[in-house]
Amino acid sequence: MMNLNILVAIPILTAFGLIAVKGLSRTRIVAFTGACIQLILSVFLFFAYQAEQHKGNTDQYVFTQQYDWFPTLGIHYQVGVDGISVAMILLTAFVVLAGVLVSWKQEKWSKEFFLLLTLLSAGAYGYFIATDLFTLFFFLEVAVIPKFLLIGIWGSGKKEYAAMKLALMLMGGSALVFVGLIGTYFWGGYSFDMQAADTIQMPVDKQMIFFPFLFAGFGIFTAMFPFHTWVPDGHSSAPTAASMFLAGISMKLGGYGCLRAAVFLMPEAAHAYQGAIITVAAIAIIYGAFATLMQTDLKYINAYSSVSHCGFVLLGIGMLNETAINGAVLQMVSHGLMTALFFAAIGMVYERTHTRMVKDISGMLKATPFIGTVFILAGLCSLGLPGMSGFVAEMTVFMGGWQAGDALYQFATILACASIVVTAVYILRAAGKTMMGPILHSEYSLFKDAGWNERGAAFLLLAGIFIMGLAPFVLTNIIYPGTADMMQRITEGSISTFELLK
Amino acid sequence: MNAFDLSIWIPILPFAGFLLIGLIGKKYFPSISGWLATLFMGVAAALSIYVAIDYFFLSAPSDGHYIAQEIINIPWLQFTDSLSINMGVMLDPISVMMLVVVTFVSLMVHLYSTGYMHGEKRYATFFAYLQLFTFSMLGLVLSSNLFQIYIFWELVGVSSFLLIGFYFDKPSAVAASKKAFIVTRFADLFFLIGILIVGVTGDSFDFNTIIINLTSPEGAGKLSATFLGVSIITWALTLIFIGGAGKSAMFPLHIWLPDAMEGPTPVSALIHAATMVVAGVYLVARLFPVFILTGSGAIEIVAYIGIFSALFAAVIACTQTDIKRVLAYSTMSQIGYMMFALGVSNMHHTDGFTASMFHLFTHAFFKSLLFLGAGVVIHAVHSNDMRDMGALRKYLPVTHLTFLIGCLAIAGVPPFAGFFSKESILHAAYATHPDIFYLALITSGLTAFYMFRLYFSIFWGQKEIHLHHFHGEAGWSMKLPLIMLGTLSVITGFVPFAEYITADGIPHLAETDIMFSIAPVLMGLTGIGIAMIMYKSANALPDRVASAGKSVYRWAYHKFYIDELYIFITKKVIFNLIGRPAAWIDRTIVDGTMNLIALMTTEISDSVKGMQSGKVQGYAMYFFAGVIGLGLLCLYIWL
């Protein structure tokens, strides 16, 4: 048995600890300790969840707790996890620790920096354990604000513009989400409770109104076309750790919300809008991939490729069958790890060369073998090399997409498959130019290879990627039951839509 | 322990070697990593030979019918109840044969590389990559299901990428490695779609189950559905074949293979001659029972792509001057042979299957021999260009002899190995597709010509060249593989192949028709004769011939401008017509809309902010105006 509140309490305690201490060395030790404890707890949760399942607990959510918050409005602070949340919590813990390690040498306002990182992680943990829509929304907001400051203060380039753009677009997303929540509240039995959602059936006509709000709102977080433009600007201006958090965790908040709130609560509407979701996702995948081809800045390359990769998440969710949704969840975890690693590698390169332009870098693999290797491994994962996490996730999405059967959906699947070729092109172009090739300047020989903290971050994320890629059953064992629980309701949704259409 | 159970250790050994050398060996024992890797390969090779002996002789079923045996089959990634990616080991005649070929050639290449790569800075890394490749290739041949083959397919692709780009500070090597990866990746896209179709239609990824499901009457019903007027099965198999064609460098996806010669020569011998490039042939052979189903047009495509590639590559090979490129085109041409040998089969004539596998088997030995020999030559001359070579037979006697054996084998001169395998291919082609037979005959003449052009240019010729820094031919670690492969190139032809490997597992009687062999052998000898006249001693004949057929020569020399066509398509069409507009639309239209919304908000607030003048009296005015307005409104409503 595990008390889930501890997952939110640890970051908050860490934050208090950060306020209390002074100086870079102490600050980072507090932040590091907090992140480590959190990782240990998450791994513990992973095993505890499996133990619970072995005991024969078939509840959708386990370790549930509920406290009244605004009882008159039916708002509770309510937590619980299923397999999907456990997977996302693990991902968060990995990325947070790696992010703290990467920003080890954060000199400028280190205390505030780590404080904001910790707050962001608190928001993410709370979000993933929430089973009450209002609690979910609350933590979503908690996770948005620190990003604005992180980019605005510690960013580079057009940081004010980027911070503003990101905050405004994400806030816009939250606003849409809130409208959707209001709808589910008033027509879903005056309750924000997701655990009770099974028993409550929203009227289909109301679902048709509120589903787009909820889905698009969460979609903005996960870079849904055409609301993805905050991604390139935001990611490229953010400091390394913030980029990692943004791409690794924040974008997953959206995918998780689309699945957990939008599709699960309004399955009939999800079926009705299925074509639209798949179309938008397919556009994001192929168009994001081609847009990446033309980028010249390493961070822009990764940001656009994130748009393309997050399209797989939406595609998987849009297919509304079990395999594809499993694939979407796997892709969220995989993309989180992979893109965090990629941003970490780009950060390491940038710290040394002071440029991110592809044309100005060459021969990093020779100058700094470790960083070069990490970069290439991240690239290979991105293009879906078997043995790494990307392959597992993408193949599951493709398989689910193909099973969906409809010609349009199969066409979208083929487009998604085609994008992995384009991915190979842009990844190899970037890696070939920057990492391989001859050394450009003599100063390259002065570069120090990755320090222990950078190595630690890389090893941590690579461990996640390889475990998932070599032994996918570790993760699928917990994700599949979670999806299976949700599928029952989602499949029922398709039946009623069918009857509705008749 | 049963020999079959030992077979799972064969891929595990090189994988362990890869981890050991790649993770710790690179740092702590780089100098012995080569020998360590060779040792691992030696054990793996011994095990495979043991497994092969056991499979074909000791445990052979009494009725002589070889069956596929699944040693292990572990679910790895479950999609649905019936569809899952499994990790399995399947032993059947062709996988056991490939096991021997891969481990043995890999062992030879490892041994050779300890000499060839000696003194290289990243010596240990090289062996780690070689081990990774061998592991992937073994995984590929042992795969028990279609998705597993795809997984290892990608892994051999990436190890090939790493090895071609081994000298990664050389831009040409980086370009070549990227090209190889991307072209094969492009082909793999079709393979993947084909897998999805076959998997969902056949309701399994497992080879045996797919074959049973699809060849059954119900399966035939499912497959007869059409899309764009072509049956599903043809679509699926054609797509899978495109994947195979990419890996096996069939026209028009061959462009990566010649460039791949940028890699170290042992790599070319292992990956781009003997093992990885025949993966496409192996794939078609794996799905052979499905390919020859009636109603599938895919087998015809295999046949004609095969023969076209064989002829096309042979023509180009006659004009190239880089010795490794000549060998690369000859590889492409020989794989074309294997492909069309499979393609000329149908339900009733499955001799092509045996012939194709036979050629795969013999080709692996003599082609890796030729590459390794070329490696010695390149080491001695420090150049790839045959115009820098000549009269090397004095300096490199062992290489000279073994190279000659390789050339005779590939030219199909009896009693060398290539003669037997080529002969059986021609035989199979003659039975069903006479048109292909005649083209293949011409190709075999061309093959003999360009191989002996190569041979005479390197080892004969009158030009006296001075070898700088020449320290003797090579160490025994490099000579021994040459000698062993040379021996095998002579004797493997006598293996009665049809008694072991047939499409249905039932042994046939090996037969050789002397009368039939006359034409091919004559073609081969003619080719050799012409090459001897033109290249044995320096004369003006080659230039005269080249200028006589000027336009043909120029086209062939420029490889029929296929590369230029690809560059045009990628650079001009994909980058400029798709990528650039996509990036432009994103920045200008999509992001522009977002910025426009933000701009409009600013503009509107700008225009109303004048109200906030900071003048108290102004505010008081607004206030009273508001009060009066409200009063009037109330009056209007209530009166």
Added chain:
Amino acid sequence: MSPISLNHILFISTALFFIGMYGLFTRRNMITMLMAIELILNSVNINFVAFNKYLWPGNLDGVFFSIFIIAIAAAEAAVAIAIIINIYRNHNSIDVADTEEMKY
């Protein structure tokens, strides 16, 4: 001679109100504006007393209110003059047009 009717008194208080209003809107001197506000308050006081006298002669509510307002007006004048003195110290002027930092 007819007694003074409520209308007369209301007329005076309305006139006083608008005079105050006019002063408030047109004067730039804060002291004068304060005086104008006093006028407005006094017009309200007159109204209270008058309505009390003419409509509910038995009660004293209106008178109380006006006393209340007078007290508040005194306090308000004190606060306002304190503010004005502070403004004068910062700006060397008590012209409202000079104190418009709070715009936009």
